[in-house]
Amino acid sequence: MVQKKKSPAAASSATVEAPAPKRRGRPRAYEPDVALAKALDLFRKDGFAGTSLDDLSAATGMNRPSLYGAFGDKRELYIKTYQRYRADARAAMQDIFKVELPIRKRLQRIYDVALDIYLSGEEGPRGCFTVMTAASEAVADPDIRAMVLEGFGELDKAFAICFRRAKETGELPASADPDALAQMASATIHTIAIRARARTPRKQLEQIVRGAIDLMCGAAKR
Amino acid sequence: MVQKKKSPAAASSATVEAPAPKRRGRPRAYEPDVALAKALDLFRKDGFAGTSLDDLSAATGMNRPSLYGAFGDKRELYIKTYQRYRADARAAMQDIFKVELPIRKRLQRIYDVALDIYLSGEEGPRGCFTVMTAASEAVADPDIRAMVLEGFGELDKAFAICFRRAKETGELPASADPDALAQMASATIHTIAIRARARTPRKQLEQIVRGAIDLMCGAAKR
DNA sequence: CTTTTTTTGTACCATTTCGCAAATAATTCC
DNA sequence: GGAATTATTTGCGAAATGGTACAAAAAAAG
Numbered sequence: 001m002v003q004k005k006k007s008p009a010a011a012s013s014a015t016v017e018a019p020a021p022k023r024r025g026r027p028r029a030y031e032p033d034v035a036l037a038k039a040l041d042l043f044r045k046d047g048f049a050g051t052s053l054d055d056l057s058a059a060t061g062m063n064r065p066s067l068y069g070a071f072g073d074k075r076e077l078y079i080k081t082y083q084r085y086r087a088d089a090r091a092a093m094q095d096i097f098k099v100e101l102p103i104r105k106r107l108q109r110i111y112d113v114a115l116d117i118y119l120s121g122e123e124g125p126r127g128c129f130t131v132m133t134a135a136s137e138a139v140a141d142p143d144i145r146a147m148v149l150e151g152f153g154e155l156d157k158a159f160a161i162c163f164r165r166a167k168e169t170g171e172l173p174a175s176a177d178p179d180a181l182a183q184m185a186s187a188t189i190h191t192i193a194i195r196a197r198a199r200t201p202r203k204q205l206e207q208i209v210r211g212a213i214d215l216m217c218g219a220a221k222r
Numbered sequence: 223m224v225q226k227k228k229s230p231a232a233a234s235s236a237t238v239e240a241p242a243p244k245r246r247g248r249p250r251a252y253e254p255d256v257a258l259a260k261a262l263d264l265f266r267k268d269g270f271a272g273t274s275l276d277d278l279s280a281a282t283g284m285n286r287p288s289l290y291g292a293f294g295d296k297r298e299l300y301i302k303t304y305q306r307y308r309a310d311a312r313a314a315m316q317d318i319f320k321v322e323l324p325i326r327k328r329l330q331r332i333y334d335v336a337l338d339i340y341l342s343g344e345e346g347p348r349g350c351f352t353v354m355t356a357a358s359e360a361v362a363d364p365d366i367r368a369m370v371l372e373g374f375g376e377l378d379k380a381f382a383i384c385f386r387r388a389k390e391t392g393e394l395p396a397s398a399d400p401d402a403l404a405q406m407a408s409a410t411i412h413t414i415a416i417r418a419r420a421r422t423p424r425k426q427l428e429q430i431v432r433g434a435i436d437l438m439c440g441a442a443k444r
Numbered sequence: 445c446t447t448t449t450t451t452t453g454t455a456c457c458a459t460t461t462c463g464c465a466a467a468t469a470a471t472t473c474c
Numbered sequence: 475g476g477a478a479t480t481a482t483t484t485g486c487g488a489a490a491t492g493g494t495a496c497a498a499a500a501a502a503a504g
Contacts, residue, residue, distance in 0.1 A: 022501090022502065023449090023450075023501080023502085024448080024449045024450060024501075024502060024503085025448080025449040025450020025451060025500075025501060025502075026449080026450050026451040026452070026499065026500040026501055027450085027451075027500070027501065028450090028451065028452095029451075029452070045361070046271070047269060047271060047272075047358055048272070049268070049269060049271040049272035050269075050270070050271035050272075052490075052491060052492085053491070053492060053493080054490080054491075054492095062452090063452070063453065063454090064492085064493075064494090065451090065452075065453080065454095065493090065494075065495090066451070066452065066453090068492095068493075068494080069450095069451075069452095070451095073492080073493075074492070074493095123361075123362075124361040124362070125361065127357075127358075127361070131353075131416055132357070132358050133358065135349075135354070135416050135419045135420055136269055136349075136354050136355065136358075136419065138419060138420040138421070139267070139345075139346040139347065139349070139419055139420075139421070140345075140346070145420055145421060148420045149420050149421075149422070152417060152420070152422075177433065177436075179433070180432075180433030180434075180436065180437060181433075181437070183413070183430045183433055183434070184406065184409070184410075184433065184434055184437055186413060187406070187409040187410050187412065187413035187430075187434070188406075188409050190409065190412050190413045190416055191405070191408060191409035191412045191413070194353055194357050194412055194416075195374060197357045197358065197360060197361055198357055198360040198361075198367055198370045198371050198374070199360070199361065199367060199371075200371070200374075208405045208409075210402075211399065211401070211402030211403075211405055211406065212402075212405070212406055212409070214399075214402065215402060215403070215406055215437060215438070216437070244471095244472070245471080245472085245479095245480075246471075246472060246473085246478080246479050246480060247470075247471060247472075247478080247479040247480020247481065248469065248470040248471055248472095248479080248480050248481040248482075249470070249471065249480085249481080250480090250481065250482095251481075251482070274460075274461060274462085275461070275462060275463085276460080276461075276462095284482090285482070285483065285484090286462080286463075286464090287463090287464075287465090287481090287482075287483080287484095288481065288482060288483090290462095290463070290464080291480095291481075291482095292481095295462080295463080296462075296463095
């Protein structure tokens with residue numbers, strides 16, 4: 001659950017600004033959520049430098065001053081779209097990560113979802129925002145770098161939990177190193193994300209995933 | 223050995239244009255090789271869209287018309303730099319790939335070289351051209367896509383040879399799948415390339431490599 | 445109805461960007 | 475030395491780019 005616009009009865013006090021029944025001035029002609037989603041698509045497809053404000057304006061239906069007013073300048077908008085992407089990806093993954101399943105099935109599901117995310121897109125596979133554009137920006141931009149590193153860390157940690165659990169249930173031998181396995185699991189995510197972007201067919205990516213799962217779990221679950 | 227400018231006695235007939243002792247008109251004020259290397263650095267750092275012809279002009283010392291005359295338009299130049307990058311990387315790797323060593327040592331060396339390549343750079347780690355910018359362009363540009371896919375294939379194949387060899391020497395069990403192992407080895411390359419770009423410290427990357435090698439070779443060489 | 449508040453729409457600005465044309469310079473061939 | 479050839483230099487120009495100023499529009503509040 002990322003953030004919706006309306007909830008029937010919102011009583012919390014803090015930053016929840018959504019249910020405001022009456023705003024003061026002229027109403028917005030756009031929905032920030034969908035506009036941000038459109039911007040995300042563009043940045044993900046063309047990268048930061050490759051996406052112009054005109055492109056963004058056209059895609060969101062907002063003209064440039066509105067864009068600016070709503071999200072700040074180009075870099076701020078980029079960062080907001082990236083935050084949104086990560087929130088969405090995290091949400092999509094979280095459900096699957098927390099389902100208790102045999103380790104192989106669990107990994108299989110995770111990679112299925114990842115492939116869905118990476119391969120979707122009207123004009124070709126969109127790939128992974130982090131891997132495709134954010135990592136590039138990370139060299140020069142400390143804020144983006146922090147987010148990217150955090151993303152890597154979260155993924156590693158989530159996988160590590162899975163493997164630790166599998167050790168507890170005896171699916172993996174006591175000698176297995178959950179952290180090392182987790183990094184290989186992340187590496188598998190990264191490699192399919194990159195290859196997807198170059199239009200490697202899904203079948204082939206699934207085959208890579210199978211090989212990786214066999215390698216990570218094979219020694220034990222054979 | 224990629225291509226140098228002068229060799230004392232070049233007698234081959236084909237495309238080897240280097241030793242031409244007398245060119246017809248005004249001599250070039252630049253060396254194509256070093257200019258291309260400068261351009262490569264820029265593209266690798268800032269990507270295709272993020273690098274302007276003015277940047278390239280400043281870095282190479284050639285003004286725009288010269289650039290244009292020597293390498294064609296921006297896209298052609300980009301492609302030429304990428305070809306150069308891959309030729310260099312291939313050359314750097316080839317020596318190491320072909321040295322016969324115990325599989326672990328061999329992998330260790332390969333990853334060492336990879337890390338050297340990815341972490342070098344004055345203004346921060348340069349990462350891998352393929353992973354950082356070329357893969358992004360690959361969605362929309364068929365020519366670049368072909369090169370990128372070829373690159374992935376070459377890497378997979380090179381690793382597969384290593385693993386096959388290790389099976390022959392008995393370092394890996396007969397049950398090992400060289401192609402699957404090779405894809406994991408490539409995945410490890412990819413993950414360190416991406417993480418390097420986000421300034422993950424070398425120590426940490428080396429630790430990932432260690433874990434990966436243990437996983438890939440562990441079952442056998444223990 | 446008027447005022448206040450917030451957003452939109454139009455237009456504009458300074459700069460950058462890519463590409464090229466025309467003139468100039470340096471070198472070889474005759 | 476002159477013609478031919480190849481590179482460089484200067485400068486132009488049309489389009490795109492990021493950003494903003496300002497007036498008009500749409501709603502609530504008084």
